[in-house]
Amino acid sequence: MGLQINTATADPKIEVLADRPAVTRGIAEKLLGVLAEAVEQRGAAHVSLTGGGAGIATLEAVAELLRAGSPALDWSKVFIWWGDERLLPEGDAERNVTQARGALLDYLVAEHGLPAENICPMPTSEEAAHPEAGAQIYAQKLETHSPEHGIEGPNGKLMMPQFDVMLLGVGPDGHINSLFPDKDALAVTGQATTGESDAPAELGPPMRVTLTFDAVHTARRVWTAVTGKDKAEAAASALADGADVSAYPAANARGAEETIWHLDEAAAAELPR
Template sequence: MGIRINTHTADPQVEIFEDRRAVTEAIAEKLLRVLTEALETRTTAHISLTGGGAGIAVLKAVKDLVGRGNTSVPDWTAVHFWWGDERLLPRGDAERNETQARDALLDTLVADHGLPEQNIHPMPTSEDAAHPTAGAEMYAQALESFAPEGGVPGPHGNLNMPVFEVMLLGVGPDGHINSLFPGKESLTVVGHSTTGEDDAPQELGPPLRVTMTFDSIHTARRVWTAVTGSDKAEAAAQALNADPKDVSGVPAANARGAHETIWHVDHAAAEQLQQR
């Protein structure tokens, strides 16, 4: 199964840090700065969140920075939060990315910093949709309601979705991003913002998922990965070495933004990168 990537995306840059804390703090600082600067010229700013240990740690680092009060923060009333993927589980389930993100940051922004609850756009729960295909269609409709006129240019035509200032991504040990897993049919979906996955690898938890597609990833102005730990070293090296013409075996090789792609990697995850 060959997957053609968008040749108009930004080639990845790699930034290496001491440990997970350094990775997540660096991303958190940049994220606040990018959102603040975006709102100097735009009325809204959209960000796509990710789950996983490093992804949630980034949100905790944002919470810490905001709580200290010694850094510039965006007007939270104008910031919208989305997700790159989600498990089709009941609302409030501890395994949902939404639940973890609310605990790490979002509930505090709502309670103490003026973030409107309606600016949080979670993917459907199992109460909302019985099957990932239905969940994907629901989320595509939610994205469409914030699309600019004419849509957003993508590699296979315009997509009806907002422009993300940043899409945060984690990378699994198998090289997956969002819920785009090696060898799955979801890797071939083009011209759509979302798709369903009903057979995620058993070792990675619940099999039913909703995910944004590669085309959606490529519309984001910036794609930033957070990759930490020695268990990610092989995946990072493979993704950054992969033939960009075929990434069916290492989906993370297709983690590319429209204007900027940065891999934030700690020393443990970077141990095999010298082979690049």
């Protein structure tokens, strides 16, 4: 495929912390600050969540900070989105939204005034018969929160909100969201969402809905949470000069204003010292 990194985006910064709890707590602390600032400055905050071990642990860390008395945030002005989702039934334990509700979102609704309607999950298998239908449904949902004239993407305007933060995990194969190596979804441009019907078998259910690279690149900040020695090779390859996006999609995990890779020492083991 020979896809290139979008060099118009922010170059990645690298933060290496001791272990997964240090990574997830560090991201959680920054996330609360960014969301509060966005609400104060623009009247609303939009965040795109991710699944996976580190992604869900980050949400658990947010809940821990709030329970410990972290400064107040007007959660009624915060909107929750996802970078990808498995096309499975409502409430399925493998859905990212199900795990996020257990880790944080149900608590925010019950205790911190997050309106249930501000949680914007991707479609279920009951709502969409196949991934492309799910992608169209989510594109329509994104459009309802878009600025009037959209936001500028690398291949034209996208009708979607501009995320203040997009959280991303990175798979051992170098994927982000459901953008997997050498798949057609990597080359989709000019739209915010697409479907993936053949995710790698070892990663669970094959049918997914995902945001595209164009959508990723409109986010103000893209932050990865990468932990564990099984991610070390992918992290080093994705962050190497001249990385091949088709082989390591995470090389193109870049935000419009800021890109930060948060790694624990195990995941950073193969980075140049």
